[in-house]
Amino acid sequence: MDAYTYIKKRILHGEFPPKMRLTEEYLAKQLQISRTPIREALKQLETEGLMFPMKRGVRVRHYTKEDIRQIYDVRTLLEGYAASQAALYRTRENLAEMKEANDRYEQTINHYFQTGETTVESILELNQTFHKSIVKASKNQHIMDLISKTVVLPLIFRSFYWFNEEQMRDSHEAHHTILHAIEVQDIERARAAMHEHIYHGRDQVLPHIETIAEDYSIPHQHPSK
Amino acid sequence: MDAYTYIKKRILHGEFPPKMRLTEEYLAKQLQISRTPIREALKQLETEGLMFPMKRGVRVRHYTKEDIRQIYDVRTLLEGYAASQAALYRTRENLAEMKEANDRYEQTINHYFQTGETTVESILELNQTFHKSIVKASKNQHIMDLISKTVVLPLIFRSFYWFNEEQMRDSHEAHHTILHAIEVQDIERARAAMHEHIYHGRDQVLPHIETIAEDYSIPHQHPSK
DNA sequence: TTGTCCTAGTTTGTATACAATAGATAATTG
DNA sequence: CAATTATCTATTGTATACAAACTAGGACAA
Structure with missing residues (x-):
């Protein structure tokens, strides 16, 4: 590596x-x-x-609550646009890829709640793969690059707050709505659904930021030389 | 340096x-x-x-016609959003800064057409300063960063095609419309005007791309060792 | 003539050494 | 005791050396 x-x-x-x-x-x-x-x-x-x-x-780098808020605004804008373009330009292959990514995501989540196996990181990764498959369908390489650079940042915080069954069901429903809108090429609905999905995620992350910031407020030293 | x-x-x-x-x-x-x-x-x-x-x-790096098209799409999205947020959040100081930037831009353009002095680069720089003053008023640091990274790229091509009086008058009018919408806090109009302005710019750049690409199709060697 | 292989020469990638200085610790003073 | 200053150590920034490997060019064969 x-x-x-x-x-x-x-x-x-x-x-x-x-x-x-x-x-x-x-x-x-x-x-x-x-x-x-x-x-x-x-x-x-x-x-x-x-x-x-x-x-x-x-x-x-550390992020304040305001930083996270701004980043989520940007991400919503970019991914919302990507979803609308995906609704316009998606091919049959794109649809298949999106569905497969979502299936694997849901399977892993079910597996997680049933057995407790699999790591949180791997679930987040699969979620990201699903989002990426949508952006890919938008046929704009430059927006893909921008999103993959913008999106990683809030990931730092996600693993801290995540995971109860209710949030999982929400994301299940949201993904389904987005996929459907893209499939039937309802451009505005695709954008709106993605907007809502991401902002919903933001509202779950934001309240936890202060706490996290506190934990790491003291500059850390290196672990054992 | x-x-x-x-x-x-x-x-x-x-x-x-x-x-x-x-x-x-x-x-x-x-x-x-x-x-x-x-x-x-x-x-x-x-x-x-x-x-x-x-x-x-x-x-x-070199850019194909398709690259430029995609970059302009992204830029329109980002700057359009920035303009709408600027309409929401602009302060009196922001308005003053935007107006001053635009005044300096117009003065330099007039000076250019009257005397032929001043370089094309300096005019492009002043235009960029104007656009930046709008993005700044949106109060989103992260979108600022993203735009300043995205916007530089097509600049490479601009200096090749630019400059006749008609295009200048267009940009004069467009800037004025944008400023007015931001001043009276007409959010949607600000976004629409910015959209139109940037897409108009794109339509003037795009036809020239092929030619430029041709000029540089042969990998260049270093100028005199 | 065209394609392939081999060789020579550049140019990069990595390691290392050394000087400059930022940041931490101790000392000193109000 | 707090706060400012001085000293010293740790870490960076830059230069340089050397080995690895890619590129280009030519020779040779099909």
Whole structure:
């Protein structure tokens, strides 16, 4: 696994929490490589907005409640548009892909509630795959790129608050509505359904942000040298 | 001037044209520094989408007609939304800033047509400043970031086709309509006017893309070692 | 002539060394 | 005791060296 993937994964999984300072030497030791490729990875993550630079070095970026609110506004705009375009341009292949992604998502959720197996991360990943399949159907590569860069950020927070059965049923219903609108090419309904779905997600995340921010308010040190 | 700013400027001014390969040693010699900071800059530009990576090294990214079309769709969506939010949230200070930016833009244009002085680049820059002042009034930092990353790309092409008096009058009128809608807080009108303005711009750029692409179809070599 | 293989030369990717300085700790003073 | 300043250590930023591998060019064969 290259340095970029490694660091990003650990950030999204919360092992490198917001505000934590990441030193190059520490990461280099972890990965058994020199500082040079580490710097490359950090620069990329910084450009993507996952790290923020200090006078010297970088820290994992943290987000205020207002940040999350703004990001969700952007995401709603982009994904809502993508859904409307998907309703316009979707092919039979797109529909099949969307349905398959959604099926796998629901299967895993059922499996989770029945047995308690499977990780939260894997469910979030499958949810993302479903959303991506819709964006893909919009036939706009540039909006795809933008969304996949914008969407990762709130992921940091999701794993903290998630998962009760009620929320699961909601998302089940919402996905179904969106899929149907895209299938029958109801452009405005596709956009509206996606809007509602994402804003609903936002309203579940937002109340928890303060708490999370508190947990990590003290700049973290490196785990055991 | 740091490496990032230097390279980016030369790309946007067309001195490093699309598809041109940039070698690290060449840039290092130009700037009289070592390859290390050059690599940083190239990595950042690659992440931002201005360069595309090969198996080894990078080239200046080129855009097809379809790319430009998609980018304009995204830009219209983002700036249209920003205009509508600006209509909602603009303060008196925002209005003043927007008007001043537009005044300076128009003054420079008049000066250009009367005397032929001032560069095309400076006019484009002032136009961008005007657009930025609107996005700023939307009070969404994340949409600002996204737009400033998305908008630069088509700039590469603008300087090629621009400038006759008719297009100038159009933009004069469009700016005025947008400003007015934001001032009287007509949200939908602000969005619609911005949409129209940007799509109009797109329709003037698009027909010229093929020609430009042709000019640079042959991978360029470095200017004199 | 066209296609393929091989070779030579560039250019990148990674490691490492060294100097500059930011940030932490201790000391000092109001 | 708090707050400011000074010192010192840790970490970064830059340069440089070396090995790996891609690109381009030419030779050779079909």
